[in-house]
Amino acid sequence: MDRVFIKYIGGRAVWRDGIYHTGLVFEDGQVREVSAEAAAKLLRHGDVFAAVEGKRVKKADDTEALEKAGALEVEREAAAFDAVQDVILQINQMGKDELELYAKANYGQSLDKRKSAENLREAVVQMVHQFGIVQ
Structure with a gap:
């Protein structure tokens, strides 16, 4: 499964996905490695997310667990x-x-x-x- 790095550039201190039910939570400037499917949805909002090359920030990445939790909730x-x-x-x-x-x-x-x-x-x-x- 393809994974894509995206960065939250929306400006809020914390952003919680309530639109696509991925269960993701971003802090200002945080980079997460997300599934290509989730990235395609989130990157539609160019003023909030940007695709980036490279590595995640130092904070532990719980993206996969959040995506699974979002899918279970749906x-x-x-x-x-x-x-x-x-x-x-x-x-x-x-x-x-x-x-x-x-x-x-x-x-x-x-x-x-x-x-x-x-x-x-x-x-x-x-x-x-x-x-x-x-x-």
Whole structure:
């Protein structure tokens, strides 16, 4: 895997990647050896990063660990999103009685069965978003 040296020239004392989810943290003037993929993304911002030749600064380089942590965080977020979507798909297949039982069993909420099935589905989906998935 190709590695590229990039230097943070953005001017802040500390810069934390919140855009590309690499998990990288740069101090002002710090040089890190990053993957070519991460470098391509970061170097799009020429006012913040510059490609450099040479070696890292003396500080221990934890770039690889940070990149792995960033990738794991993205995977966790994707898994959580997928789990919520799976529950919503199940809710969309339920009838009024099932929706009422699901809301009561998982969230302790009573539903007004006089409302349409679609309104009940929306209420249960809101509960999922508000309270999370109940195991």
